[in-house]
Amino acid sequence: MQTLASDQIEEIRRQANLIRRRSLRMVHRARMGHPGGDFSSADILSVLYFGVLRVDPARAAAPDRDRFIMSKGHCSGALYAVLAAAGFFPLEQLESYMAPLSPLNGHPDRNKVPGVEACTGALGHGLPIAAGAALGARIQGAGWRTFVLTGDGELQEGSNWEAAMSAAHYGLDNLTLVIDRNRFQQGDATEAAMRLEPLADKWRAFGWSVAEVDGHDHGALFQQFQALPLEAGKPNCIIAHTVKGKGVGFMEDRVEWHHKVPSSEQLEAALRELGEASP
Amino acid sequence: MSVVTDCRQPFGAALERLAEDNPRIVAVTNDSVGSSNLTSFRKRFPQRFVNVGIAEQNLIGTGVGLANSGLLPFVCGAACFLTGRALEQIKIDLGYGRANVKLCGMSSGVAYGPLGPTHHSAEDLAWTRVIPNLVLIAPADGPETAQAVEAAARIEGPVFLRISRMPVPDVHSLDYQFEPGRAALLREGSDVTIIAVGTMVSRALDASDLLAAEGIAARVLNMATIKPLDRDAIVRAAEETGAIVTVEEHSAIGGLGGAVAEATAATHPVPVHILGIPGVFAPTGSPAWLLEHFGLTAEGIRAAAAGLVARRRNA
16 A cells, blocks of 8 residues: 655645635635634645645546535635645635635635636535446446535435445445535534434445544545545445644634634634644 | 327437437436336436435535536436425526536426325426526427437536426427427417416417417417526517417416516516416316316417407407
């Protein structure tokens, strides 16, 4: 099994930090966004785009590309930051986040942003689409893979469980669901709002192969992605245990940072804590 | 006019013909295999047949994902569940996403008769018509259904095909060519225009015969494409005939009638009498009984058209 060289790990760590720095600046400028979830998913996105996904910004619509669907579309700040860093569009465009007529809408539009596979933001849409894409690859005998990142609160939407059934029924081991298990949703802890646990058991009971991993450990995430499929004939579920607002002490595990906008002082404090030079 | 067709038959046959030539065609359904007339498709193309079970949100999502993978999905289910149960997926994944997916809403209107309002689809045109990018086609007879399936496959983007199970006679000439977005002029006339869709088109023609006997020349348009609407044909009808009756096997709110009224209101405000199900849940009854009950008959159309003409003559 391939392991990451230390310089690759370092690059993934650096890119994750850039996702946090850039997305927080975007939210601050736009006066709107979802920084808590941007930060909990930043490491997952960095590992995917700088270590796992077979995508090429120069051929963003190539038929044989891996598909990545950001089901938790409210974390568009993190998604746009990683897509720009990966070369899908110029970094300067991030400054237009949610500005009038910007392609960078608050929730991603696949027809406006290269590299965006689905219009998400209404929760519970990504997994059914990902299951369809994976099934389509299978029907066509194609080797590309499909990845989908959902939030955890999002799993309260019943559409996910419809897709959970059909992905297992069709044995889609070319499909990988990553759950950003940051334990918070908009209004409360997930377990207080609507209990998700025992989450791994639920996915196993639906016929998926499940792995659990520290969602901020780049090496461990990479290892899990290298180990795909976890089990032949079963769709893969990777529960990434994360911290909402990860990386900035005053944001971590605080439900209000789901969609709180930092003040200029908070932004500067956060950037200082995240460290490294601008951006 | 002697052929009477359950439009699901030409639908299934046309889809199979397309699938023979185009390996990208897949059929997707929510266990609506027989009722979408997909039994033969499943037998002939088992690798390109997907049953997601009774799960309409996943049905639409799966279709959109299949399209993302490069395939050309025809997503089939009873119109009531297909549209109502998964409306947000239709709005976002299909409309907003401009997915190249063909929704095939079967057994529309009150075709399920005494099964009742749970199974009636009297709302689908209203709640899909407001979704941008979505093309809406409701063919009127067997040959038009087959052509609509082929046209839907050619259109790059989302299409909703509204397919009836209520047997209908052929209403078009043998050389008729369906063109998306273009109304078909079936009967010329200058006193009033009847604009009909789907199962109501043959009844509109019958009504025009009744009107002719009264000395009223009624123009008949088959508005098979509800969206994009043939505004030119509607404006011409308003200008040249001065009054319009619309008729649809659908709620009188928000469907064809609403579309025609919207098209005429600002610049050609002629009287528009909208015939449909009048904003109520249907009582128990067979399809034929229900259509009679709601006046969606040749006589009902005749009376509405004659009423508009009389009003103008008395004005």
